[in-house]
Amino acid sequence: MGSWCFEKDSNFCNWYGMSAGAGFHIEASPRLTSKWLQLDFWTGGALLLAFFIALPLLSVGFFALQPSGDIWHHLITTVLSRYVLTTIGLMLGVGVGTLVIGTCTAWLVTLCQFPGRRIFEWALLLPLAMPAYVVAYVYTDVFEFAGPVQTLLRDIFGWESSREYWFPEIRSLGGAIFVMTLTLYPYVYLLARVAFVQQSVCILEVSRTLGKTAWQSFISIALPSARPSLIIGVSLVLMEALNDFGTVDFFAVETLTAGIFDVWLNMNNLSGAAQLAVVALCFVLLLLWAERKSRTNQRYFNTSTRYQALPSYQLRGVRLLGATISCLLPIGFGFILPSCVLGYYAWGFYEESISHNFYSNLSNSLVLSSLSATLSVLAGIFLAYGVRLKENTLLKSTARFASIGYAVPGAVLAVGVLIPMGKVDVFIQGFLNNVFGISTGLFFSGTIAAVTYGYLSRFLALSYGTMEASLLRITPNMDGAARTLGLGPGRTLKRIHLPMIRGGILAAAILVFVDTMKELPMTIILRPFNFETLATHVHQLASDELLEESALGSLSIAAAGLLPVIYLSRTIRGARPGAEK
Amino acid sequence: MAKLDIENISHAYGTKEVIENLSLTVEEGQVACLLGPSGCGKTTLLRLVAGLTSLQSGRIRLDEKILSEPVSGIETPTEKRNVGFMFQDYALFPHLDVLQNITFGLHDPSPEKLAEIQRAMIQMDIVELTDAYPHTLSGGQQQRVALLRALAPLPRLLLLDEPFTGLDISLRAQVREDTLRLIKQMGVTTLMVTHDPQEAMYMADHILIMRNGKVEQGGSPREIYQFPATEFAARFVGQTNILQGIVLSTGYDEVMTSIGPVPCLSMRDLEFGTDAFISVRPESFEIDPNGPFGAKICTIRYVGQSILLEVEIIDEIGKGHRLKMRVHPNLRVDEGEEIRFRIMPDFVTVIEDPLDD
Amino acid sequence: MFAALNGAKCTKRFFGISMFLILAMFAMDKTTAIAGEVVNLYSYRQPFLIKPILKAFTEKTGIKTNVVFAKKGMLEKIKATPGAADAVLTSDVGRLHDMDAAGVLQPINSNALEQNIPSAYRHPKGHWFGLTMRARIIFASKKRVNPGGITRYEDLADPKWKGKICTRSGKHVYNVSLFASIVAHSGEAKAKKWLMGLKSNLARKPGGNDRAQAKAIHAGECDLALANTYYMAKMATNKKKKVQREWAKAVYIVFPNQKDRGTHVNISGAAVAKHAKNRKNAVRLIEFLSGEYAQKLYADQNYEYPLKTGVTIHPLVASWGKFKADTINLAEVANQRATASKLVDQVDYNNFRPSN
Incomplete structure (x- = not known):
């Protein structure tokens, strides 16, 4: 019985259709008899949760429905085409860049033998801990006309003005692509590596026996079979690139996001901005739809339950050199160089940077990030498991919808959080005041609940995506086995799924943790009074053009992300069934 | 142990009907086997019984307890059905060792229970693997762990999905024997599915031949083999020769075919003069120099326990018919040789009209 | 959320951690716990610019200041959470104008402010006041x-x-x-x-x-x-x-x-939010910011032109000449x-x- 009768149904493809579909859905009965309300605890709960998380997005959509004056006429006649083209250019550049770097380096460190491989394994993840906007500051300092590189060139060649030579302008689309590729490729690397580590050797060996070279096997076998993971990685990257404001603003690159802020803040037109945000979202949806279309009937369960050690190709000579350089470059440009520059600044401006509340900022960052990571992962598990339990189109599309919050610029989503949260607050306040005569502060928006909610809405894509991909690697028969052995859905989750997807949980938690450490716009808008994190501290200084003073803060953000990132890399190595832990 | 009743169930995925109005019964302590080609709905049936897929119409009962009945909104959750399920891929929990896997379905197993499990593990020859993890086990070992895991909570019904397909041929016989012995020893009512007729014949007290979501024929292995009801059933459990003819007389139990009158054990109460198709198993032929039939040998296949011959027999109007026959391995014949034989009625039966397809 | 947590029946450890974090979340809230006289500020200006001035204000009046700094989304935040902020500080007249247009400010009658700030640099009806230029x-x-x-x-x-x-x-x-x-x-x-x-x-x-x-x-x-x-x-x-x-x-x-x-020229300015709960304190703060002491601090620390007449500007700024x-x-x-x-x-x- 190689194939189930209904496996070919394309509707089973989950999560934007980018991941493999679960063939079976293990019914979480008992349930109500009504055909319309077939909602048990899991489906209903997950549906509620997904809706709760999607609420900020919905309120952005609500803004978009408001009239926005003649803004579209202006946009269409002037900048819209450029916004769109620039955005496409940015997404293309960053998408291709991260795909190439992420996949190649992942392949090299997973299946080739060369000195330093073990270090590269985790070091390649390091740029993940670097906020893109900080890297943008640093590279502007280094590569601009007045920066050390061009100054040196001028000194050497005796040039006087910029007209006498050509040097790539860092404040440009190319510069933005460069910076974002360097800081975002670890997403692709991470997911590609997980896929390569977990793939069955058999198919690779089959390919070799059919006369393909190692390189051909990589192209024709390993890549396609890692495709769901690569797609998830690249879409995370693209969503990040799309929502980024810090970098494109600093480089004056006019993407849709830059346009959103322009319309919102300079033209004081929030609904126009929300409409642009919806246009930007259409990009993501279009992309995901195209991807789904292109592989309707494929599915990717692991076929083999037995594993051998991965083969490893010993590299020599030119190949060795090439591999080493390929791994060194992204690490060097994405992490080492920026940290050196930052370190140099931090060293020189230590007294100015170490404010008296540095430690409270640090602890605020850590608590917020842990909170955000925990809640996101819990929500991700709940949703992904709810979807696994029962094929429910409404639930699946709500969860999917909730996770595109990742593609919305943080500040816009923050405004989306403010509205429902403010409403609830005002209601609670009024209620307490009327009934008990107590005058309280604003319960949610006055505490870090607001910002935590914001993170949940923003980072669900990371946790839900990872959880769903992890769950998909578990054959539904595991659920069946546990259920026939007398376990309900909850205990099955606890005793079977959670232990089996431990690696995925950890990976999701760490991704969210590191991203929250770096997160800026939502934190700024949604934080309570007198609340500083490392990121807001950095922003505060950087926004007053005090890059050197903010260096220590930036380094701390990177450092706080460092340990989890290294730990993450170790868990991947152990992710191979039967691997030495 | 319990009796399983499946009544008029149907199931469709989308518009594709996988099971159509199917009924069957597995008696207490019986090993029943659903036999059919891939994609005929066997596995779906098992999943419906286990409650892993919810039933769309019909009724499933275990003794008097209704497990599923959509009409009355009953759908007992899988975990409350007390059925054991062994999956084709075994679905061993990779993060648990062998003993943890086997005792997974037990709450606080007593020392006696553990001792019992230990004995079963000894019997199944996996006792030294107690602490091993699934990925280090061979296929046969995995199968036995999965079986013990399914049996450990003493289920009222055991469901086996292609239990031996994942195994090497050389292992199969032994594992099959061990499995059957354990099941019989525990007396658990068992419903298994397979596409392998040998396996079904070997294991089952009762075989149900499934085709396109329906039960084509049910019966003991002997009944199925000796008296297949349809050409499909006849061909699925072995080789056969299908001949067309007219019932000569209910008294003599002979069917007049184009090669002559063939004695037939089961006439299915057809009346004199009716058109009928008969299935003649290769075992029906006996070499006899004085036999009424004569034919030329086309091919000879010596398979050890017997010889398979394909012969050509010319009928009255000079048309050739190919027949497969199984003869004693002692027989020495050559291709092209003329032989004479007769047909014994024991493995000849009237079947329903073969389908056109 | 809590239903989700319960239902997931996640391990006790997981649940414990989340409870701890949620408690931590409320423990970290520094505003609601403290009673007494306060003024809550939304500021477009960086805290370190105004911190010394706010400190002096607290020392002088005993009114504690709570600040949140942001450059985007302030208007939406004020709208969504009425009463959360008492006063707004901006570094640009445009923001004041936008907020006024959105109707989230309230008019202030203050002799001190009218004396301190020339009329060209404040809203004719007192919706906002310039502080520095x-x-x-x-x-x-x-x-x-x-x-x-x-x-x-x-x-x-x-x-x-x-x-x-x-x-x-x-x-x-x-x-x-x-x-x-x-x-x-x-x-x-x-x-x-x-x-x-x-x-x-x-x-x-x-x-x-x-x-x-x-x-x-x-x-x-x-x-x-x-x-x-x-x-x-x-x-x-x-x-x-x-x-x-x-x-x-x-x-x-x-x-x-x-x-x-x-x-x-452009101004930095201040305004009182429409639903201010501590209106009096907010007015006192803005008056303080327009006063001699604060204006001098603005001039000396941020090299801006004080709007209050008679406040000396920084010597370096003065050296560029009058304009x-x-x-x-x-x-x-x-x-x-x-x-x-x-x-x-x-x-x-x-x-x-x-x-x-």
């Missing part, structure tokens, strides 16, 4: 631009400066404000023509911040740039960053349009911001490409 001036290269070589904003569009001007993004609030003032004075058509001229004189794609423009002049990339006054002072007095002092040395300040309407400020009502300028911003789009200002 800065001028958008031209940085000119000491080496390559003779004194008197440029005197008006309009001259920036003169083809003789082709390839010699640097600015930050045309969409930056400081530039939008300047462009809006040109629209207010000369009308949209002329302003557009001027902006096109300015664009064609650019030396490089607009970008970086105001200091970076001085840096570019120092490096010889361009000769003229637009900047705010206080950046000059901040660079010139930077103790630690020698390079910034050098950038400052490479340029001199030109106050444009002295012979006609005056140099474009005539554009007296057009700032609300009128603010009204033109959307137009100015659209002009930037129309001339495709930020998309400048140097043609060799």
Whole structure:
């Protein structure tokens, strides 16, 4: 019985259709008899949760429905085409860049033998801990006309003005692509590596026996079979690139996001901005739809339950050199160089940077990030498991919808959080005041609940995506086995799924943790009074053009992300069934 | 142990009907086997019984307890059905060792229970693997762990999905024997599915031949083999020769075919003069120099326990018919040789009209 | 959320951690726990700029200040959470104008404020009050631009400066404000023509911040740039960053349009939120900010021009000489911001490409 009768149904493809579909859905009965309300605890709960998380997005959509004056006429006649083209250019550049770097380096460190491989394994993840906007500051300092590189060139060649030579302008689309590729490729690397580590050797060996070279096997076998993971990685990257404001603003690159802020803040037109945000979202949806279309009937369960050690190709000579350089470059440009520059600044401006509340900022960052990571992962598990339990189109599309919050610029989503949260607050306040005569502060928006909610809405894509991909690697028969052995859905989750997807949980938690450490716009808008994190501290200084003073803060953000990132890399190595832990 | 009743169930995925109005019964302590080609709905049936897929119409009962009945909104959750399920891929929990896997379905197993499990593990020859993890086990070992895991909570019904397909041929016989012995020893009512007729014949007290979501024929292995009801059933459990003819007389139990009158054990109460198709198993032929039939040998296949011959027999109007026959391995014949034989009625039966397809 | 947590029946550990974190979340809330006199501020200005002043305010009045700093989303936050903020501090008149237009401010009658702040720099009905002023001036290269070589904003569009001007993004609030003032004075058509001229004189794609423009002049990339006054002072007095002092040395300040309407200025200001719960305290704070002590601090620490008459300005700022400020009502300028911003789009200002 190689194939189930209904496996070919394309509707089973989950999560934007980018991941493999679960063939079976293990019914979480008992349930109500009504055909319309077939909602048990899991489906209903997950549906509620997904809706709760999607609420900020919905309120952005609500803004978009408001009239926005003649803004579209202006946009269409002037900048819209450029916004769109620039955005496409940015997404293309960053998408291709991260795909190439992420996949190649992942392949090299997973299946080739060369000195330093073990270090590269985790070091390649390091740029993940670097906020893109900080890297943008640093590279502007280094590569601009007045920066050390061009100054040196001028000194050497005796040039006087910029007209006498050509040097790539860092404040440009190319510069933005460069910076974002360097800081975002670890997403692709991470997911590609997980896929390569977990793939069955058999198919690779089959390919070799059919006369393909190692390189051909990589192209024709390993890549396609890692495709769901690569797609998830690249879409995370693209969503990040799309929502980024810090970098494109600093480089004056006019993407849709830059346009959103322009319309919102300079033209004081929030609904126009929300409409642009919806246009930007259409990009993501279009992309995901195209991807789904292109592989309707494929599915990717692991076929083999037995594993051998991965083969490893010993590299020599030119190949060795090439591999080493390929791994060194992204690490060097994405992490080492920026940290050196930052370190140099931090060293020189230590007294100015170490404010008296540095430690409270640090602890605020850590608590917020842990909170955000925990809640996101819990929500991700709940949703992904709810979807696994029962094929429910409404639930699946709500969860999917909730996770595109990742593609919305943080500040816009923050405004989306403010509205429902403010409403609830005002209601609670009024209620307490009327009934008990107590005058309280604003319960949610006055505490870090607001910002935590914001993170949940923003980072669900990371946790839900990872959880769903992890769950998909578990054959539904595991659920069946546990259920026939007398376990309900909850205990099955606890005793079977959670232990089996431990690696995925950890990976999701760490991704969210590191991203929250770096997160800026939502934190700024949604934080309570007198609340500083490392990121807001950095922003505060950087926004007053005090890059050197903010260096220590930036380094701390990177450092706080460092340990989890290294730990993450170790868990991947152990992710191979039967691997030495 | 319990009796399983499946009544008029149907199931469709989308518009594709996988099971159509199917009924069957597995008696207490019986090993029943659903036999059919891939994609005929066997596995779906098992999943419906286990409650892993919810039933769309019909009724499933275990003794008097209704497990599923959509009409009355009953759908007992899988975990409350007390059925054991062994999956084709075994679905061993990779993060648990062998003993943890086997005792997974037990709450606080007593020392006696553990001792019992230990004995079963000894019997199944996996006792030294107690602490091993699934990925280090061979296929046969995995199968036995999965079986013990399914049996450990003493289920009222055991469901086996292609239990031996994942195994090497050389292992199969032994594992099959061990499995059957354990099941019989525990007396658990068992419903298994397979596409392998040998396996079904070997294991089952009762075989149900499934085709396109329906039960084509049910019966003991002997009944199925000796008296297949349809050409499909006849061909699925072995080789056969299908001949067309007219019932000569209910008294003599002979069917007049184009090669002559063939004695037939089961006439299915057809009346004199009716058109009928008969299935003649290769075992029906006996070499006899004085036999009424004569034919030329086309091919000879010596398979050890017997010889398979394909012969050509010319009928009255000079048309050739190919027949497969199984003869004693002692027989020495050559291709092209003329032989004479007769047909014994024991493995000849009237079947329903073969389908056109 | 809690239902989700319960239902997931996640391990106790997981649940414990989340409970701890949620408790931590409320424990970290520093505002609701503290009773007593407070004033809650939403600030567009960086905390470190106003912290010393707020500290002095608390010492003097016993009123504690709670601040949250952000550059975006403040208006939406005030709207969504009425009563959360008592007062708003901004670094730009445009924001005050937007908030007023959105109806989230309330009028204040205060003799002290009316005395301290000249009427040109406050809302006629007291919806907002300016506190300090800065001028958008031209940085000119000491080496390559003779004194008197440029005197008006309009001259920036003169083809003789082709390839010699640097600015930050045309969409930056400081530039939008300047462009809006040109629209207010000369009308949209002329302003557009001027902006096109300015664009064609650019030396490089607009970008970086105001200091970076001085840096570019120092490096010889361009000769003229637009900047705010206080950046000059901040660079010139930077103790630690020698390079910034050098950038400052490479340029001199030109106050444009002295012979006609005056140099474009912008203000930082304050306003009281409509649903302020601590209205009195908010008014006291703004009065304090307009008072002698705070104004002196603004002048000395951030090198801005105090609006209260009689407050001495920083000696360095004074050394640039007195200048005539554009007296057009700032609300009128603010009204033109959307137009100015659209002009930037129309001339495709930020998309400048140097043609060799």
